[in-house]
Amino acid sequence: MNDKKRSSFTGKIGFVLAAAGSAVGLGNIWRFPYLAAKYGGGIFLLVYILLAVTFGFSLMVTEIAVGRKTGVSAIEAFGRLDKRFTFVGYLASVVPIIILPYYSVIGGWVVKYLVGFAAGQGSAMADDAFFGQYLSSAAEPVIWFLLFIGVTAAVVMLGVEKGIEKVSKIMMPILIVLILVIAVYTIVSMDGALDGVVYYIKPDLSHFSVMTVVAAMGQLFYSMSLAMGIMVTFGSYMKKDISIEGSTHQIEIFDTGIAFLAGLMIIPAVFAFSGGDASALGKGPGLMFVTLPKVFDTMPGGTLIGAAFFIMVLFAALTSSISLMETIVSIFCDKLNMKRIPACLIVFGISVALGLLSCFGYSILSDVTVFGMQFLDFFDFFSNSILMPVVAFATCILVGCVLTPGAVIGEAEENGKHFRQKKLYSVMIRYIAPVFIVLILLSSILDFFGVVKI
Ligand code: TRP
Numbered sequence: 001m002n003d004k005k006r007s008s009f010t011g012k013i014g015f016v017l018a019a020a021g022s023a024v025g026l027g028n029i030w031r032f033p034y035l036a037a038k039y040g041g042g043i044f045l046l047v048y049i050l051l052a053v054t055f056g057f058s059l060m061v062t063e064i065a066v067g068r069k070t071g072v073s074a075i076e077a078f079g080r081l082d083k084r085f086t087f088v089g090y091l092a093s094v095v096p097i098i099i100l101p102y103y104s105v106i107g108g109w110v111v112k113y114l115v116g117f118a119a120g121q122g123s124a125m126a127d128d129a130f131f132g133q134y135l136s137s138a139a140e141p142v143i144w145f146l147l148f149i150g151v152t153a154a155v156v157m158l159g160v161e162k163g164i165e166k167v168s169k170i171m172m173p174i175l176i177v178l179i180l181v182i183a184v185y186t187i188v189s190m191d192g193a194l195d196g197v198v199y200y201i202k203p204d205l206s207h208f209s210v211m212t213v214v215a216a217m218g219q220l221f222y223s224m225s226l227a228m229g230i231m232v233t234f235g236s237y238m239k240k241d242i243s244i245e246g247s248t249h250q251i252e253i254f255d256t257g258i259a260f261l262a263g264l265m266i267i268p269a270v271f272a273f274s275g276g277d278a279s280a281l282g283k284g285p286g287l288m289f290v291t292l293p294k295v296f297d298t299m300p301g302g303t304l305i306g307a308a309f310f311i312m313v314l315f316a317a318l319t320s321s322i323s324l325m326e327t328i329v330s331i332f333c334d335k336l337n338m339k340r341i342p343a344c345l346i347v348f349g350i351s352v353a354l355g356l357l358s359c360f361g362y363s364i365l366s367d368v369t370v371f372g373m374q375f376l377d378f379f380d381f382f383s384n385s386i387l388m389p390v391v392a393f394a395t396c397i398l399v400g401c402v403l404t405p406g407a408v409i410g411e412a413e414e415n416g417k418h419f420r421q422k423k424l425y426s427v428m429i430r431y432i433a434p435v436f437i438v439l440i441l442l443s444s445i446l447d448f449f450g451v452v453k454i
Helices: 012-023 026-038 042-070 074-081 083-118 130-136 140-158 161-189 193-201 210-223 230-236 244-274 278-298 302-336 340-360 375-403 405-412 422-448
Strands: none
Touching (some): 012 302, 026 244, 042 210, 042 375, 042 422, 074 083, 083 302, 083 375, 130 278, 140 302, 140 340, 193 244, 210 244, 210 422, 244 278, 244 405, 302 340, 340 375, 375 405, 375 422, 405 422
């Protein structure tokens, strides 16, 4: 997607796989399960799916159409459609700069667990205190983070991401099978896991809160790589004879399917291990690193399965971090007229600086909080719950009020394609989505400043 001359995907499958490859990452395997566990289980899942098929669908169609129509990446595209919206392109471009550093810190945790399992220390990692102790050491997480971001930068610098993508096409199906195996194993072999399945799948209104919607919405943006210009760029490489609506559906099914399975793998296991204690579900970012090692520890051949699992997750994470970095580097090259290598080095430098903050937030800087949050949580919250809704809102206004939905529908119906859900689309993008986003944004800002605890 990053060639200087605008190359295009050969066909629909190529487009869908490339977009899904960028969308599927730590967001699905690490972030979705812990949010679902924390914000109500079944009710979170339901809200998420409802948002995905209405809201996520409309936004993704819009971004792809904007990209294909203008043929340029986000930082240019918005301004080309309307001068007053140039800032949206810039704002969208800031998001990956905030995400990449902390994404790589978590990538570093994955490397640590992979190395641990490969070295046969699976049992030590299954200990409750292990993850916390690891995080609070000042040096080790930094080393693995630097390794992860270093490999990412090397791939982007050498321009060999195509090779990595090929490997990940093989790894992805294996990852899905592994997730399924682990999920089925925990559910059938552990007492209490079935209750976890019920918690995860059955919506319980008493677990609903405004934060369920806020979190589900943030996750939707994050997981589908929306509201940060990524899908605009992808759209700019898409040929006119491919259906935007059909591809969007497929990307969504792919992305949501993997997230769903990851939840099925982790949430029942947490239930089983905590004996149904709900507070164990609120563990947050550490969930995958605390619970899964225990599952592996009790499995026959668990060391091997654990190592295999973390290697797959590492690949999913690397393909995403590479395309995050690639996005930022191409913005620097295009906008600041920089050469590729210096741009890579600068992006690497910024990422190391911000990533170190996230690492140290758990160790030597653990007393420093930003609005009551550790650095990593703050970066995550600020990009997903503040910046991305602002970008999404501006996109809705641009398409809904300035250009009118007809512009996007026209693009989606190029080459005689039929846009089946265009009624839903127009209503969503014009009325429901913008109102909804403002409400969400307000509630997360109020929550952010601690004005109200939602
Ligand atoms: N969607 C990715 C995930 O689920 C993370 C991500 C967000 C991303 N924005 C991106 C990946 C941009 C590549 C490019 O993990």
